[in-house]
Amino acid sequence: MNNPNPGKLDLHIAEHIAWITIDNPGKRNAMNASMWRQVPDLLGKIAGDPAVRVVVLTGTGDAFCAGADISELHEIERREESITAAAEQALLTCPLPTIALATTIAGRSQLTVRASKELVDLAARGESLAERARHWQDRSAASGEGAEGIGAFLQRRPPDFPYRG
Known part of the structure; x- marks a missing residue:
């Protein structure tokens, strides 16, 4: 099924902080395949920017992130190398402090x-x-x-x- 409002990751850098916003509010910010694929590239770009000192992940609206978009599990899981594992590895190896700002808890x-x-x-x-x-x-x-x-x-x-x- 074609999603007329696909989710995306938005990057905004201000005052030495790289803000990555998970933007898929219609699905409680569930991460689709495209979004998972963007994570390593975004973090690589951020890590290469000497002005950035910290990464903050946040979500649009009332939810931080509902996890993987189950409507795209066939795409997310079909690859030889897991795109979720690559994204998680990029987060683990990011050389900058990385904070998940889950506003529903915080x-x-x-x-x-x-x-x-x-x-x-x-x-x-x-x-x-x-x-x-x-x-x-x-x-x-x-x-x-x-x-x-x-x-x-x-x-x-x-x-x-x-x-x-």
Whole structure:
């Protein structure tokens, strides 16, 4: 079936940050075959740009990414070499800090919002992330944020994150 509104990946570079936006809102930003194929090339282009210090992946609308577009699984899975594996390998080997900004989660967890903002700002200035990332990981564990998020998901209820700033 021909999709009149195929999904796409949009790249925007501003203030040392490369924003990759998954844009397929009609399918909750599910990744079609074309989108999967674009990931290694986009990340290669970004990694070769000395002005870029961090990569942020985000989605259009209310969803970050629903995964693979099941209507194109025949195309995604038919190749000798998996196009999803190539995209995932490109993400794993990207030499820049890479952050997935899942607004449906981060928009509700104030600790995650605060931590993400600080880490993106540090990366954009070319500063080390390791110490602050450990700090936020420790705060998250101590606050119960992760346990609440998982519990809410499993119980299919809105989360009541304990972190208040």
